[in-house]
Amino acid sequence: MFSSDNHINAIAQLLADFHRHLELRAECFKVDAVSKLSKLLTVLALSVILFMLGSLALWFISMMAAAALGEWLNSPTAGYAMVVGFYLLLGCVLYARRKEWIENPVTDFLAKLFLGEPEDADKPESDKQR
Numbered sequence: 263m264f265s266s267d268n269h270i271n272a273i274a275q276l277l278a279d280f281h282r283h284l285e286l287r288a289e290c291f292k293v294d295a296v297s298k299l300s301k302l303l304t305v306l307a308l309s310v311i312l313f314m315l316g317s318l319a320l321w322f323i324s325m326m327a328a329a330a331l332g333e334w335l336n337s338p339t340a341g342y343a344m345v346v347g348f349y350l351l352l353g354c355v356l357y358a359r360r361k362e363w364i365e366n367p368v369t370d371f372l373a374k375l376f377l378g379e380p381e382d383a384d385k386p387e388s389d390k391q392r
Contacts, residue, residue, distance in 0.1 A: 298375055305371075324349075 324345050332341025356363065 302372075302375060 328342045328345040329338070330341070331344050332338035335341055335344075
């Protein structure tokens, strides 16, 4: 009888330890998720702020360039048309290269953030062989 009481106590302790292990894993997951989410939101907020400031600066630079081109060409309409043409050309190039300039870097950033990166991924090939 004494032997089976020890077994029951051992199984009960094992189940309690397993339950505690699951609680700790869940807590670790929550902390990791909060850390990654805060990093993602920080990058997103910074990107939005920089995009807004950059757009404002680009707006004024574009107006300045259009006015200067208009004076140089003796036609304000032609100056503004050239600036619009430049932005249309820039938009076409950006659309054509969207996968390698936008989609791939964003995918890489999110993959590194959420999936992690192997420890030796940053090391040069010569160090990996050692």
